[in-house]
Amino acid sequence: MLTNLTNKKLLIGAALCALLSAGFSASVFAQVNVDQVTDEGVKRADAGAADQRRVEQIANQTDDLLAEYNTVSKVVDGLVTYNSLLQRQVNNQESEMQALAESIDNVALIERQIIPMMTRMLDSLEEFVELDTPFLLNERRERLERLRGMMERSDVSAAEKFRRVIEAYQIENDYGRTIEAYKGTVPIEGNPQEVDFLRIGRVSLAYQSVGGAHTGAWDTATREWVELDPAEFKNQVAHGLRVARKQVAPDLLVVPVPAPVE
Numbered sequence: 001m002l003t004n005l006t007n008k009k010l011l012i013g014a015a016l017c018a019l020l021s022a023g024f025s026a027s028v029f030a031q032v033n034v035d036q037v038t039d040e041g042v043k044r045a046d047a048g049a050a051d052q053r054r055v056e057q058i059a060n061q062t063d064d065l066l067a068e069y070n071t072v073s074k075v076v077d078g079l080v081t082y083n084s085l086l087q088r089q090v091n092n093q094e095s096e097m098q099a100l101a102e103s104i105d106n107v108a109l110i111e112r113q114i115i116p117m118m119t120r121m122l123d124s125l126e127e128f129v130e131l132d133t134p135f136l137l138n139e140r141r142e143r144l145e146r147l148r149g150m151m152e153r154s155d156v157s158a159a160e161k162f163r164r165v166i167e168a169y170q171i172e173n174d175y176g177r178t179i180e181a182y183k184g185t186v187p188i189e190g191n192p193q194e195v196d197f198l199r200i201g202r203v204s205l206a207y208q209s210v211g212g213a214h215t216g217a218w219d220t221a222t223r224e225w226v227e228l229d230p231a232e233f234k235n236q237v238a239h240g241l242r243v244a245r246k247q248v249a250p251d252l253l254v255v256p257v258p259a260p261v262e
Helices: 002-131 137-151 158-175 230-244
Strands: 179-188 191-200 204-209 215-219 224-227
Touching: 002 137, 002 158, 137 158, 179 204, 179 230, 191 230, 204 230, 215 230
Parallel strands: none
Antiparallel strands: 179 191, 191 204, 204 215, 215 224
């Protein structure tokens, strides 16, 4: 009886020990699981925060790249416009260069044609001077001689040569519309004497010796100097000389005019 009671107490004690042991192990296991879950959550939270930072960093880099792209795109657009403008300018310059090259070719052709023409013009002008009334003869001949010398110079352009030839023609043309007094010499009684010439256009070329002893004129028919009647022409020629020198007001003059040659 005593033995059974003792065995029962032992069994009860063992059961209590087993229950207590089982409850302690469950508590410890539960605590371990909570810590692991907490640590895992912290790790995941840290990983999520790191991922978020990387996403934000990538987003910022993307914004920077987009801004840089927009800037570069604007620069490229500007360069495209600028290059297009430059290309048009280059095209225009090429067209101008082509036109200039053609002009140079034309100028060279014109120069080859105009030089002989100017030489013929000088020949004609020289012939005209020699056949014309012999006023200012030395001056006119020297002008022609200078022009012929200029024609041989390579440092004078064809345009300048042509201008000078036309200028000589204009000077000769102006002689026909002006009145002029100048000094020179005329053979009188076989001796050259100093006289005052009176040129009235190309209509009349008269002279009067110093002191007025001799008055004469150029005869285009005989191409000689002839004496004039002093009673008729001395005072008229003297008055014409004063008019030409602007010493008196212009007035009507009676001057010898050669008859037209038939």
